[in-house]
Amino acid sequence: MLSRTADHLFWMSRYIERAENLARLLDVTYQMSLVPQSESAANQSWHAIIALNSLEEAFAARYDTVNGENVLKFMVSDPDNLSSIHSCLRLARENAHAVRGTVTTEMWETMNYTWLEAKDRKFDQILNAGIGEYFDWVKMRSSLSRGTTLGTLLQDEAFHFIRLGTLLERADNTARILDIKYHGLHPQAEEVATDFYQWGALLRSVSGFEVYRKVYRDVITPERVAELLILNQDMPRSLRFCMKGVLKNLELLANRQSGETRRQAGLLEAQLRYGRVEDILAEGLHEWLTDFMDRIYQLGNGISRDFLVPMGEAA
Template structure:
């Protein structure tokens, strides 16, 4: 496969996953805005969401007030924000358009259909659009696209480049969602274990469509350690860090077999996977959850850079 085609498929997948995560961040913000304000943190002024999204400085340069309406607009509709749902879906569609012949008609129709529906949202008066409607639409649309990929695409190297993109982006996004909760949303360490702490953990699980799966896996009392274990180290939950890296490793190993070589990207992903597979939640909390997540984000970013250099700027021979 040409590196140009692989690059477009990889980034199409990353933008689809990123759009979903931005919607999930908005959902977290919307749910937490309904909680009572106890002061001392970022929770009710929404800056936590922008901080996790990596767009706080960009937002402050454009908007005067970090109020919910401005942040909703910035994260969903703002074309100047490369992480907004609008920007991500536009970029996903553009990447798909360039390599349309590498996609099944079902995948293209799902992506293009979402693009057209998003244009309808843009033409709708903002006061008539509820945040929950926008986030639910995004989750449905991205799920449909992924479903079409899984059920109609050949398991060729193109499919595995898409899978690599989904896996890398999902690992980054799960770590960001976790970091919002533990490092930013909780105003003060004295609230750890409180009713507010518990409510925020439940909100996080719900925003990741993980609440029921968590209860199946860990019946009984909810705790930060159990949730961290579930979202970081549980192989069966598809949005966990370990699951995302395992997925990425599997796709990169398949690509390596296709081209008959072991690449630096495979070596890097195997290192991350080995560390996660041996990790214990106690060790993570001893290191500090925020510190662990920041280190994972750096490793995942290095992996993405290695994939780009190895495959997407000239395929291995």
């Protein structure tokens, strides 16, 4: 497969997954903001979203105050913010259009219709209709895109690049969602972490509330939430599940220059396979997750170097 075709497929899947995960992150933060708390505590949670996406300078250039409305507007519908849901859906569609002959008709129609529905939605319209309903719509369209891919695309190299992009992006975003709740920018994160309702909202944001009940059948605790989202091999949004899929697809796509990238992916997958949540928490969950996200970033760079258009040329 041509590297540019692979590049479009990889980033198409990453952008649609990023839109969904951003919707999940904003949704859980919005739900948490409805819980009685001080204004400063609520604004810290919104600031954490900007910080975790490394958008402090871009946000400061547009807004003077970090609050819920400004962050939502910036991250949902701002066309100049390439990390907004609006931009992610646009870029996913553009990448799909570039490989129109490789994706199936159902995949293209799903991606194209999603963008046509999203492009004219103004923030005020989204807010008036219910921001939660918009997040649910984004998640549903992403699920539909994923379903048409699994149900209609030949499972060849194109499929493997799509799955690789999806799972790599999901691993990164699950780590971000967990980090913003467990640590974020709260100076006393351990105290905040005992709030049952906020942990319930976090689990629902990753479709994990019912899964948690089936696995643990007990009260929600931060330690078990971390264990579920990091180490559970059967939870579709856990870090271990994602890295197992990343390694599998890398092995199916292996070429002569991808050995080091596969080794790095294997090391990370083995760490998750044999890790214990007690050791992770003893190290410090925020520090552990930060290291994990750094390694995911390096893994993405390795994949670009080995299979795709080089990052500089792509930019």
